[in-house]
Amino acid sequence: MSEAPQAGRRRPRPERHLPGSRLLVVIPALWLIVFFLVPFFIVGKISLSQTVIAQPPYLPVFDLAAGFEQLKQDLASLSLDAYGLIASDTLYLFSYFKSVQVALIATAILLCIGFPIAYAIARAPRGWQPVLFMLVVLPFWTSFLIRIYAWMNILQRDGLLNQALLALGIVDTPPAWLASDTAVMIGLVYSYLPFMVLPIYATLERMDETLLEAAADLGAPRWKAFWLVTLPLARPGIVAGMLLCFIPILGEFVIPDLLGSSETAMIGQVLWTEFFSNKDWPVASALAVVLLALLLWPILLYQRAQIRAAEGPR
Amino acid sequence: MSSVKGSSWFTVPVLAAGLAFLYLPILVLVVSSFNDSRLVTVWGGWSLRWYASLLDNAALLDAAWVSIRIAAVSATAATVLGTLAALALSRAGRFRGRTAFAGMVYAPLVMPEVITGLSLLLLFVAIGAERGFWTIAIAHTTLTLCFVTVVVQSRLLTFDRSLEEAAMDLGCPPLKTLLTITLPLIFPAIAAGWMLAFTLSLDDVVLATFASGPGATTLPMRIYSEVRLGVKPEINAISTVMIAIAALAIAAASLFGKLHRIGRQTRRG
Numbered sequence: 001m002s003e004a005p006q007a008g009r010r011r012p013r014p015e016r017h018l019p020g021s022r023l024l025v026v027i028p029a030l031w032l033i034v035f036f037l038v039p040f041f042i043v044g045k046i047s048l049s050q051t052v053i054a055q056p057p058y059l060p061v062f063d064l065a066a067g068f069e070q071l072k073q074d075l076a077s078l079s080l081d082a083y084g085l086i087a088s089d090t091l092y093l094f095s096y097f098k099s100v101q102v103a104l105i106a107t108a109i110l111l112c113i114g115f116p117i118a119y120a121i122a123r124a125p126r127g128w129q130p131v132l133f134m135l136v137v138l139p140f141w142t143s144f145l146i147r148i149y150a151w152m153n154i155l156q157r158d159g160l161l162n163q164a165l166l167a168l169g170i171v172d173t174p175p176a177w178l179a180s181d182t183a184v185m186i187g188l189v190y191s192y193l194p195f196m197v198l199p200i201y202a203t204l205e206r207m208d209e210t211l212l213e214a215a216a217d218l219g220a221p222r223w224k225a226f227w228l229v230t231l232p233l234a235r236p237g238i239v240a241g242m243l244l245c246f247i248p249i250l251g252e253f254v255i256p257d258l259l260g261s262s263e264t265a266m267i268g269q270v271l272w273t274e275f276f277s278n279k280d281w282p283v284a285s286a287l288a289v290v291l292l293a294l295l296l297w298p299i300l301l302y303q304r305a306q307i308r309a310a311e312g313p314r
Numbered sequence: 315m316s317s318v319k320g321s322s323w324f325t326v327p328v329l330a331a332g333l334a335f336l337y338l339p340i341l342v343l344v345v346s347s348f349n350d351s352r353l354v355t356v357w358g359g360w361s362l363r364w365y366a367s368l369l370d371n372a373a374l375l376d377a378a379w380v381s382i383r384i385a386a387v388s389a390t391a392a393t394v395l396g397t398l399a400a401l402a403l404s405r406a407g408r409f410r411g412r413t414a415f416a417g418m419v420y421a422p423l424v425m426p427e428v429i430t431g432l433s434l435l436l437l438f439v440a441i442g443a444e445r446g447f448w449t450i451a452i453a454h455t456t457l458t459l460c461f462v463t464v465v466v467q468s469r470l471l472t473f474d475r476s477l478e479e480a481a482m483d484l485g486c487p488p489l490k491t492l493l494t495i496t497l498p499l500i501f502p503a504i505a506a507g508w509m510l511a512f513t514l515s516l517d518d519v520v521l522a523t524f525a526s527g528p529g530a531t532t533l534p535m536r537i538y539s540e541v542r543l544g545v546k547p548e549i550n551a552i553s554t555v556m557i558a559i560a561a562l563a564i565a566a567a568s569l570f571g572k573l574h575r576i577g578r579q580t581r582r583g
Contacts, residue, residue, distance in 0.1 A: 024398045024399075024401050024402040024405075024406065025398075025399075025402040025406060025409065025415060027395065027398055028395045028396070028398050028399035028402070028419070028459065028463075029399075029411075029415055029418070031395055031455075031456070031459070032418045032419065032422075032456070032459075033418075035434065035437070035452060035453075035455075035456045036418060036421070036422060036430075036433075036456055037418065038437065039433030039434055039436060039437040040433050042433065042436045042437055042440050043429075043432060043433045043436055046436055056439050113332070113335075116324075116328045116332075117328060117329065117332040119328075120324060120325040120328040120329045120332070121329070123324070123325050124325055124329070132329060134568075135333055135336075136332070136333075136336065138564065139336050139337070139340065141510075141513055141560050141563075141564055142340065142556070142557050142560045142561075143516070143517045143534070143553070143556050143557075143560070144517050145517060145519055145534050145537060145538060145541070146343070146537075146553040146556060146557065147339065147340065149343070149537075149541050149545070149549065149553060150339035150340055150342060150343040150553070151339055152541065152544075152545050153339075153342055153343055153346060153545050153550070154339055154342055156544075156545055160342055190335070190336075190339070193332075193335075193336065243424065244423075244424060247424040247425075247426070248424055248425075248426055248427070250426060251425075251426020251427070251428050251429060252426065253426075253427065253428050253520055254519060254520060254538070257542070258541060258542065268426060268428045271428050271432065272428060275432060276523075281436070284432060285432065285436070288428070288429050288432050288433070291426065291428075291429060292429060295426070299421060299424060299425070300417075302420070302424055303416070303417040303420050303421065306416075306420045306423075306464075307413065307416050307417070307420070
């Protein structure tokens with residue numbers, strides 16, 4: 001308490017905050033602790049449990065009313081069996097590997113498509129920029145499920161794509177697009193494109209144009225100015241866009257489930273099957289814990305980028 | 315200026331291709347919803363029959379009603395919580411645990427839905443909550459509140475802080491400053507946040523499937539179970555209806571934003 005005024009004196013002009021506004025934190029913080037943070041610990045606990053045919057389908061169920069002795073017994077019966085299963089079964093490992101691979105490739109493609117679009121919007125006449133930006137973000141407001149479904153329409157065996165390919169004489173027999181990795185990739189790129197364009201455009205839009213003029217005046221060719229000025233300045237947006245795409249894609253369920261084949265499942269699908277079809281809650285939880293561990297570093301990176309972007313330069 | 319700017323040989327084709335990629339699939343879907351033929355890939359002339367048969371599909375309509383109610387409840391809760399979080403993050407200065415709080419607010423944005431869904435379900439089971447309408451609403455509130463925070467926070471950062479400071483310097487108590495200066499200024503962002511939360515809730519299938527019980531089936535859950543079996547003309551029709559609603563909402567929001575801006579300008583002028 002006594003530090004507050006001193007800290008205020010040390011800094012030239014401390015940020016004025018609405019007094020009492022710290023109380024505002026309490027309600028959303030409580031909500032997130034109860035419904036976002038605590039559940040992760042429950043997932044961790046259940047990943048150490050045993051599968052049983054019961055309701056709920058895992059043991060032990062901690063019951064504080066049963067007394068200390070029972071609790072000690074329960075604690076002793078926690079095991080790493082579910083993790084052992086994941087490590088020993090190549091199916092699970094393959095799914096993780098496949099998910100990382102798909103997420104990396106999709107993010108790379110998204111960057112290759114998203115950056116030119118963001119760049120083109122930032123180059124467009126000032127008056128057009130908000131309209132173009134809206135047009136790119138707009139599909140995000142329509143149902144994601146429906147947009148994936150739209151691709152099912154196009155990619156089915158006698159769908160529009162094959163009809164067009166046949167009519168143009170590019171193929172003789174219609175290839176099967178659905179239930180393939182290509183279809184999953186198309187769906188991912190289509191759904192996540194706004195997430196890549198948005199942050200990149202935001203950094204490009206803020207860019208000081210006079211820097212490019214200075215580079216031109218000093219004799220830098222355009223490509224060099226782009227390479228040495230534009231790209232480094234756009235880096236925070238590029239990093240944010242890549243993380244915004246990579247992290248959710250790694251655990252994606254709906255897109256590979258609808259557009260992909262069931263043989264090469266991504267980890268989100270495996271988790272879903274373990275939970276809903278096999279009713280193996282401990283293994284599903286262990287899969288989630290490992291997935292979370294894989295994502296921990298990207299998520300921390302993303303949080304840092306987001307905090308920095310949200311606060312702006314101080 | 316123009317030497318740096320005008321590179322239309324690059325801008326125009328890239329934007330045209332990008333927008334075509336984004337909008338053609340939706341266009342195909344909308345057109346095929348008016349296809350008279352039961353075979354979705356054969357054109358049988360224009361018709362509204364699939365829209366008519368939607369009206370007879372009680373299961374689908376029930377699911378839609380459940381979805382709309384959940385979306386309204388969760389969007390409202392998320393807007394309140396998300397706005398509070400945004401105010402705390404941009405107006406409360408540096409408080410202890412601020413970084414942890416910010417991290418917790420931003421994490422649900424990117425967290426794979428299967429993880430969030432699974433962990434919420436396990437929580438509901440652990441506390442013995444009956445799963446259904448309210449558990450889905452809680453799940454959606456948790457997911458969407460961070461989107462509201464991001465939208466509102468970006469508005470809070472760009473507007474003129476001196477208005478708040480002037481009010482407080484003139485002796486306006488903090489709560490009154492918040493209610494009479496800050497909230498009206500960020501109102502468009504709050505409205506946009508509510509709409510975004512509503513849309514996201516209306517759209518979600520993964521969290522809803524985890525959090526729901528036997529009693530509550532949302533529209534995306536229903537659509538999803540149908541879509542898994544293949545393309546159907548009725549689904550084309552309900553999809554088009556949902557796209558039309560989204561388009562109307564966006565048009566209304568942009569009109570509202572424009573009116574708000576004009577109103578402010580005339581008041582100022």
